[in-house]
Amino acid sequence: MSYGRYPREYNPKVHGPYMPGRYYGKPDTPFGQVKLGDLGAWIGRRNKGVDSIWGSIHRGYWRWASKNLHVRTTGFVPFGQACMALSAFYFVLMYGERKYHRHCKYH
Protein backbone atom coordinates (compact mmCIF):
# COMPACT_ATOMS: atom_id res chain seq x y z
CA MET A 1 0.00 0.00 0.00
CA SER A 2 1.55 3.28 -1.02
CA TYR A 3 -0.96 5.60 0.61
CA GLY A 4 0.66 8.74 1.98
CA ARG A 5 4.09 7.81 0.64
CA TYR A 6 6.17 8.80 -2.33
CA PRO A 7 5.74 6.69 -5.48
CA ARG A 8 7.88 3.58 -5.53
CA GLU A 9 9.82 4.79 -8.57
CA TYR A 10 10.71 8.15 -7.08
CA ASN A 11 14.42 8.47 -6.30
CA PRO A 12 15.50 11.88 -5.01
CA LYS A 13 19.10 11.32 -6.08
CA VAL A 14 18.02 11.07 -9.71
CA HIS A 15 14.77 13.03 -9.81
CA GLY A 16 15.56 15.89 -7.45
CA PRO A 17 12.84 17.56 -5.38
CA TYR A 18 9.49 15.74 -5.52
CA MET A 19 6.93 17.29 -7.84
CA PRO A 20 3.46 15.85 -7.23
CA GLY A 21 2.42 16.63 -10.79
CA ARG A 22 5.15 14.53 -12.38
CA TYR A 23 4.95 10.83 -13.30
CA TYR A 24 8.09 9.05 -12.13
CA GLY A 25 7.36 5.64 -13.68
CA LYS A 26 8.47 4.38 -17.06
CA PRO A 27 6.88 6.75 -19.61
CA ASP A 28 4.52 5.26 -22.23
CA THR A 29 3.45 6.90 -25.48
CA PRO A 30 1.48 10.09 -24.66
CA PHE A 31 -2.27 9.78 -25.25
CA GLY A 32 -2.18 12.40 -27.99
CA GLN A 33 0.33 10.39 -30.05
CA VAL A 34 -1.41 7.01 -29.82
CA LYS A 35 -2.70 5.65 -33.14
CA LEU A 36 -6.37 4.66 -33.09
CA GLY A 37 -5.44 1.05 -33.83
CA ASP A 38 -3.09 0.90 -30.83
CA LEU A 39 -5.61 2.49 -28.47
CA GLY A 40 -6.86 -0.88 -27.18
CA ALA A 41 -3.37 -2.05 -26.40
CA TRP A 42 -2.54 1.33 -24.87
CA ILE A 43 -5.56 1.12 -22.57
CA GLY A 44 -4.66 -2.48 -21.81
CA ARG A 45 -1.22 -1.36 -20.59
CA ARG A 46 -2.70 1.09 -18.06
CA ASN A 47 -2.87 0.23 -14.37
CA LYS A 48 -6.49 0.19 -13.28
CA GLY A 49 -6.03 -0.22 -9.55
CA VAL A 50 -7.58 2.24 -7.09
CA ASP A 51 -4.12 3.56 -6.19
CA SER A 52 -3.17 4.19 -9.79
CA ILE A 53 -6.44 5.94 -10.65
CA TRP A 54 -6.24 8.10 -7.56
CA GLY A 55 -2.59 8.77 -8.32
CA SER A 56 -3.37 9.86 -11.85
CA ILE A 57 -6.15 12.19 -10.63
CA HIS A 58 -3.79 13.60 -8.03
CA ARG A 59 -1.00 14.11 -10.58
CA GLY A 60 -3.46 15.71 -12.99
CA TYR A 61 -4.64 18.17 -10.34
CA TRP A 62 -1.10 19.10 -9.35
CA ARG A 63 0.03 19.42 -12.94
CA TRP A 64 -2.91 21.72 -13.64
CA ALA A 65 -2.42 23.66 -10.40
CA SER A 66 1.30 24.19 -10.89
CA LYS A 67 0.70 25.52 -14.39
CA ASN A 68 -2.36 27.66 -13.69
CA LEU A 69 -3.10 28.17 -10.02
CA HIS A 70 0.24 28.30 -8.21
CA VAL A 71 1.75 30.87 -10.55
CA ARG A 72 3.27 34.17 -9.53
CA THR A 73 0.28 36.27 -10.60
CA THR A 74 -2.88 34.23 -10.52
CA GLY A 75 -5.65 35.57 -12.75
CA PHE A 76 -9.22 34.52 -13.37
CA VAL A 77 -8.26 31.60 -15.62
CA PRO A 78 -7.87 28.78 -13.07
CA PHE A 79 -11.12 29.77 -11.37
CA GLY A 80 -12.91 29.93 -14.71
CA GLN A 81 -11.57 26.49 -15.51
CA ALA A 82 -12.76 25.24 -12.14
CA CYS A 83 -16.21 26.69 -12.93
CA MET A 84 -16.19 24.83 -16.23
CA ALA A 85 -15.20 21.60 -14.52
CA LEU A 86 -17.90 22.06 -11.89
CA SER A 87 -20.46 22.70 -14.64
CA ALA A 88 -19.44 19.48 -16.37
CA PHE A 89 -19.53 17.58 -13.09
CA TYR A 90 -23.01 18.84 -12.20
CA PHE A 91 -24.15 18.22 -15.75
CA VAL A 92 -23.29 14.55 -15.30
CA LEU A 93 -24.62 14.49 -11.75
CA MET A 94 -28.00 15.98 -12.62
CA TYR A 95 -28.39 14.36 -16.01
CA GLY A 96 -30.80 11.73 -14.72
CA GLU A 97 -33.04 14.40 -13.26
CA ARG A 98 -32.83 16.83 -16.18
CA LYS A 99 -33.69 14.35 -18.88
CA TYR A 100 -37.30 14.43 -17.67
CA HIS A 101 -37.50 18.03 -18.93
CA ARG A 102 -37.03 17.02 -22.57
CA HIS A 103 -39.36 18.75 -24.99
CA CYS A 104 -39.46 16.10 -27.69
CA LYS A 105 -40.36 12.47 -27.25
CA TYR A 106 -38.52 11.18 -30.32
CA HIS A 107 -35.06 12.20 -31.59
Added chain:
Amino acid sequence: MLSAFRTGALRSIVQGHGTFKVLSVVPARNASAPSKQDRIDTWDYVNSVYFGPERDMKNFPHPTQPAQHEPVRMGVLPASWFEFFYPKTGVTGPYVFLGGMTLWMMSKEIMVVDHYFWEFPAFWAMVYWVSTSPKMGPKLKQYISDKIEMRKNILYERPLAKMRDAEEKNISNLQRLLEECETASFVNQAKKEGVELQLEAAYRQRLNTAFQEVKKRLDYEVEITNVKRKFEQDHMVNWIVSSVTKSITPQQEKESIQSCIQTLKQLASKQTAAA
Protein backbone atom coordinates in the same frame (compact mmCIF):
# COMPACT_ATOMS: atom_id res chain seq x y z
CA MET B 1 9.24 29.64 31.05
CA LEU B 2 10.31 33.01 32.38
CA SER B 3 13.95 32.34 31.65
CA ALA B 4 12.99 31.49 28.08
CA PHE B 5 11.21 34.82 27.91
CA ARG B 6 14.26 36.54 29.27
CA THR B 7 16.62 34.95 26.75
CA GLY B 8 14.47 36.34 23.97
CA ALA B 9 13.39 33.02 22.47
CA LEU B 10 9.77 33.33 23.48
CA ARG B 11 9.63 37.07 23.21
CA SER B 12 10.65 36.99 19.58
CA ILE B 13 7.98 34.38 18.85
CA VAL B 14 5.33 36.47 20.55
CA GLN B 15 6.42 39.62 18.77
CA GLY B 16 6.57 37.82 15.46
CA HIS B 17 10.24 38.15 14.72
CA GLY B 18 11.63 35.73 12.17
CA THR B 19 12.45 32.17 13.15
CA PHE B 20 16.04 32.94 12.25
CA LYS B 21 16.26 35.31 15.16
CA VAL B 22 14.76 32.68 17.45
CA LEU B 23 17.31 30.17 16.25
CA SER B 24 20.16 32.49 17.02
CA VAL B 25 19.16 32.93 20.68
CA VAL B 26 17.88 29.46 21.60
CA PRO B 27 20.30 28.08 24.20
CA ALA B 28 22.20 24.91 23.37
CA ARG B 29 20.61 22.92 26.18
CA ASN B 30 17.23 23.13 24.39
CA ALA B 31 17.58 19.86 22.50
CA SER B 32 14.17 19.95 20.79
CA ALA B 33 14.97 22.98 18.64
CA PRO B 34 17.53 22.37 15.88
CA SER B 35 20.56 24.59 16.14
CA LYS B 36 21.91 26.73 13.35
CA GLN B 37 24.60 24.12 12.71
CA ASP B 38 21.94 21.37 12.48
CA ARG B 39 20.09 23.39 9.90
CA ILE B 40 23.26 24.00 7.90
CA ASP B 41 24.05 20.29 8.03
CA THR B 42 20.54 19.42 6.86
CA TRP B 43 20.83 21.95 4.07
CA ASP B 44 24.15 20.49 2.93
CA TYR B 45 22.76 16.94 3.10
CA VAL B 46 19.69 17.84 1.06
CA ASN B 47 21.88 19.65 -1.46
CA SER B 48 24.11 16.58 -1.77
CA VAL B 49 21.03 14.40 -2.41
CA TYR B 50 19.26 16.70 -4.86
CA PHE B 51 22.32 17.89 -6.74
CA GLY B 52 24.51 14.82 -6.51
CA PRO B 53 26.31 13.12 -9.39
CA GLU B 54 23.34 10.84 -10.14
CA ARG B 55 20.93 13.75 -10.74
CA ASP B 56 19.28 13.59 -14.19
CA MET B 57 18.87 17.30 -14.96
CA LYS B 58 17.91 16.69 -18.59
CA ASN B 59 14.81 14.57 -18.08
CA PHE B 60 13.91 15.86 -14.63
CA PRO B 61 14.73 19.57 -14.58
CA HIS B 62 14.31 21.63 -11.45
CA PRO B 63 10.75 22.87 -10.84
CA THR B 64 10.16 26.54 -11.59
CA GLN B 65 7.20 28.76 -10.86
CA PRO B 66 5.70 30.22 -14.03
CA ALA B 67 4.82 33.92 -14.02
CA GLN B 68 1.33 33.34 -15.45
CA HIS B 69 -1.15 30.63 -16.34
CA GLU B 70 -0.55 28.61 -19.50
CA PRO B 71 -1.94 30.15 -22.71
CA VAL B 72 -5.71 29.88 -23.13
CA ARG B 73 -8.24 30.31 -25.92
CA MET B 74 -11.73 31.71 -25.49
CA GLY B 75 -10.95 32.91 -21.99
CA VAL B 76 -10.49 29.64 -20.17
CA LEU B 77 -9.86 26.70 -22.52
CA PRO B 78 -6.18 25.67 -22.53
CA ALA B 79 -4.44 26.27 -25.85
CA SER B 80 -2.76 22.86 -25.49
CA TRP B 81 -6.17 21.20 -26.06
CA PHE B 82 -6.47 23.04 -29.34
CA GLU B 83 -2.95 22.01 -30.25
CA PHE B 84 -3.92 18.43 -29.46
CA PHE B 85 -6.46 18.67 -32.31
CA TYR B 86 -4.27 20.45 -34.88
CA PRO B 87 -2.30 17.49 -36.31
CA LYS B 88 -5.49 15.42 -36.64
CA THR B 89 -8.16 17.92 -37.67
CA GLY B 90 -6.49 21.18 -38.70
CA VAL B 91 -6.94 24.62 -37.18
CA THR B 92 -10.75 24.71 -37.27
CA GLY B 93 -11.06 21.19 -35.87
CA PRO B 94 -11.42 22.03 -32.19
CA TYR B 95 -14.03 24.73 -32.91
CA VAL B 96 -15.94 22.35 -35.14
CA PHE B 97 -15.69 19.73 -32.42
CA LEU B 98 -16.98 22.12 -29.75
CA GLY B 99 -19.81 23.48 -31.87
CA GLY B 100 -20.71 20.08 -33.26
CA MET B 101 -20.69 18.51 -29.83
CA THR B 102 -22.96 21.25 -28.48
CA LEU B 103 -25.32 21.02 -31.44
CA TRP B 104 -25.44 17.25 -31.22
CA MET B 105 -26.11 17.33 -27.49
CA MET B 106 -28.86 19.90 -27.95
CA SER B 107 -30.49 18.20 -30.91
CA LYS B 108 -30.55 14.87 -29.08
CA GLU B 109 -31.65 16.73 -25.94
CA ILE B 110 -28.75 15.30 -23.95
CA MET B 111 -28.27 18.94 -23.02
CA VAL B 112 -31.85 19.93 -22.26
CA VAL B 113 -32.94 23.57 -22.50
CA ASP B 114 -34.57 23.72 -19.10
CA HIS B 115 -34.41 26.26 -16.28
CA TYR B 116 -30.89 25.08 -15.39
CA PHE B 117 -29.63 25.57 -18.93
CA TRP B 118 -29.48 29.38 -18.88
CA GLU B 119 -27.30 29.49 -15.81
CA PHE B 120 -24.29 28.57 -17.90
CA PRO B 121 -24.52 31.21 -20.68
CA ALA B 122 -25.74 33.81 -18.18
CA PHE B 123 -22.76 33.24 -15.91
CA TRP B 124 -20.25 33.43 -18.74
CA ALA B 125 -21.94 36.47 -20.27
CA MET B 126 -21.61 38.22 -16.93
CA VAL B 127 -17.97 37.25 -16.65
CA TYR B 128 -17.38 38.54 -20.17
CA TRP B 129 -19.22 41.77 -19.46
CA VAL B 130 -17.33 42.46 -16.21
CA SER B 131 -13.93 41.62 -17.62
CA THR B 132 -14.32 43.69 -20.79
CA SER B 133 -16.21 46.65 -19.30
CA PRO B 134 -13.93 49.71 -19.43
CA LYS B 135 -15.09 50.79 -15.94
CA MET B 136 -15.00 47.58 -13.95
CA GLY B 137 -12.34 45.49 -15.65
CA PRO B 138 -9.26 47.65 -14.93
CA LYS B 139 -10.54 48.49 -11.44
CA LEU B 140 -10.98 44.82 -10.64
CA LYS B 141 -7.58 44.00 -12.07
CA GLN B 142 -5.97 46.78 -9.99
CA TYR B 143 -7.75 45.60 -6.85
CA ILE B 144 -6.67 42.00 -7.34
CA SER B 145 -3.09 42.88 -8.24
CA ASP B 146 -2.90 45.10 -5.15
CA LYS B 147 -4.15 42.20 -3.03
CA ILE B 148 -1.59 39.87 -4.57
CA GLU B 149 1.17 42.42 -3.98
CA MET B 150 0.13 42.85 -0.36
CA ARG B 151 -0.01 39.10 0.18
CA LYS B 152 3.41 38.68 -1.38
CA ASN B 153 4.72 41.44 0.82
CA ILE B 154 3.28 39.89 3.97
CA LEU B 155 4.21 36.30 3.23
CA TYR B 156 7.53 36.70 1.48
CA GLU B 157 9.22 40.05 1.32
CA ARG B 158 8.59 41.35 4.82
CA PRO B 159 9.75 38.23 6.69
CA LEU B 160 12.77 38.02 4.42
CA ALA B 161 13.63 41.66 5.03
CA LYS B 162 13.12 41.15 8.76
CA MET B 163 15.45 38.16 8.77
CA ARG B 164 17.99 40.05 6.70
CA ASP B 165 17.85 43.04 9.01
CA ALA B 166 18.18 40.85 12.09
CA GLU B 167 21.11 39.02 10.58
CA GLU B 168 22.79 42.24 9.45
CA LYS B 169 22.39 43.62 12.94
CA ASN B 170 23.86 40.43 14.30
CA ILE B 171 26.76 40.67 11.88
CA SER B 172 27.44 44.29 12.76
CA ASN B 173 27.34 43.42 16.47
CA LEU B 174 29.82 40.63 15.90
CA GLN B 175 31.96 42.96 13.81
CA ARG B 176 31.95 45.40 16.67
CA LEU B 177 32.92 42.59 19.03
CA LEU B 178 35.78 41.62 16.73
CA GLU B 179 37.00 45.21 16.67
CA GLU B 180 36.78 45.35 20.43
CA CYS B 181 38.81 42.14 20.68
CA GLU B 182 41.39 43.61 18.34
CA THR B 183 41.62 46.80 20.37
CA ALA B 184 42.18 44.79 23.56
CA SER B 185 45.86 44.32 22.69
CA PHE B 186 46.19 48.07 22.13
CA VAL B 187 44.50 48.71 25.44
CA ASN B 188 47.13 46.54 27.09
CA GLN B 189 49.88 48.44 25.33
CA ALA B 190 48.32 51.78 26.25
CA LYS B 191 48.09 50.72 29.87
CA LYS B 192 51.73 49.64 29.79
CA GLU B 193 52.75 52.97 28.33
CA GLY B 194 50.67 54.78 30.93
CA VAL B 195 52.42 52.93 33.74
CA GLU B 196 55.81 53.67 32.18
CA LEU B 197 54.87 57.32 31.94
CA GLN B 198 53.88 57.33 35.58
CA LEU B 199 57.18 55.69 36.52
CA GLU B 200 59.05 58.24 34.47
CA ALA B 201 57.15 61.08 36.09
CA ALA B 202 57.85 59.68 39.55
CA TYR B 203 61.56 59.32 38.72
CA ARG B 204 61.77 62.89 37.51
CA GLN B 205 59.87 64.07 40.53
CA ARG B 206 62.41 62.36 42.79
CA LEU B 207 65.33 63.72 40.82
CA ASN B 208 63.88 67.18 41.22
CA THR B 209 63.30 66.66 44.92
CA ALA B 210 66.89 65.48 45.40
CA PHE B 211 68.18 68.47 43.46
CA GLN B 212 66.08 70.86 45.52
CA GLU B 213 67.19 69.31 48.78
CA VAL B 214 70.86 69.42 47.89
CA LYS B 215 70.48 73.01 46.69
CA LYS B 216 68.77 73.94 49.95
CA ARG B 217 71.59 72.47 52.01
CA LEU B 218 74.28 74.13 49.89
CA ASP B 219 72.48 77.46 50.14
CA TYR B 220 72.37 77.01 53.91
CA GLU B 221 76.11 76.38 54.01
CA VAL B 222 76.77 79.45 51.85
CA GLU B 223 74.53 81.55 54.08
CA ILE B 224 76.27 80.34 57.21
CA THR B 225 79.69 81.15 55.75
CA ASN B 226 78.53 84.61 54.65
CA VAL B 227 77.00 85.41 58.00
CA LYS B 228 80.12 84.23 59.84
CA ARG B 229 82.41 86.34 57.68
CA LYS B 230 80.19 89.39 58.01
CA PHE B 231 80.05 88.99 61.77
CA GLU B 232 83.84 88.60 61.98
CA GLN B 233 84.39 91.68 59.85
CA ASP B 234 81.95 93.76 61.87
CA HIS B 235 83.48 92.59 65.10
CA MET B 236 87.01 93.34 63.80
CA VAL B 237 86.07 96.83 62.67
CA ASN B 238 84.32 97.62 65.94
CA TRP B 239 87.18 96.30 67.96
CA ILE B 240 89.82 98.29 66.01
CA VAL B 241 87.79 101.48 66.10
CA SER B 242 87.04 101.21 69.84
CA SER B 243 90.67 100.39 70.68
CA VAL B 244 91.89 103.28 68.56
CA THR B 245 89.36 105.61 70.21
CA LYS B 246 90.41 104.37 73.63
CA SER B 247 94.09 104.84 72.87
CA ILE B 248 93.71 108.60 72.08
CA THR B 249 94.75 110.71 75.12
CA PRO B 250 93.65 114.32 75.81
CA GLN B 251 97.29 115.42 75.08
CA GLN B 252 97.19 113.84 71.66
CA GLU B 253 93.82 115.43 71.04
CA LYS B 254 95.13 118.88 71.86
CA GLU B 255 98.14 118.34 69.64
CA SER B 256 96.10 117.22 66.79
CA ILE B 257 93.76 120.22 67.10
CA GLN B 258 96.83 122.45 67.24
CA SER B 259 98.28 120.86 64.12
CA CYS B 260 94.94 121.24 62.41
CA ILE B 261 94.74 124.94 63.24
CA GLN B 262 98.35 125.27 62.00
CA THR B 263 97.50 123.62 58.77
CA LEU B 264 94.43 125.86 58.35
CA LYS B 265 96.54 128.97 58.96
CA GLN B 266 99.08 127.83 56.37
CA LEU B 267 96.29 127.24 53.91
CA ALA B 268 94.80 130.68 54.60
CA SER B 269 98.19 132.41 54.08
CA LYS B 270 98.67 130.50 50.86
CA GLN B 271 95.24 131.70 49.76
CA THR B 272 95.99 135.36 50.43
CA ALA B 273 99.40 135.13 48.68
CA ALA B 274 97.72 133.68 45.63
CA ALA B 275 95.05 136.45 45.68
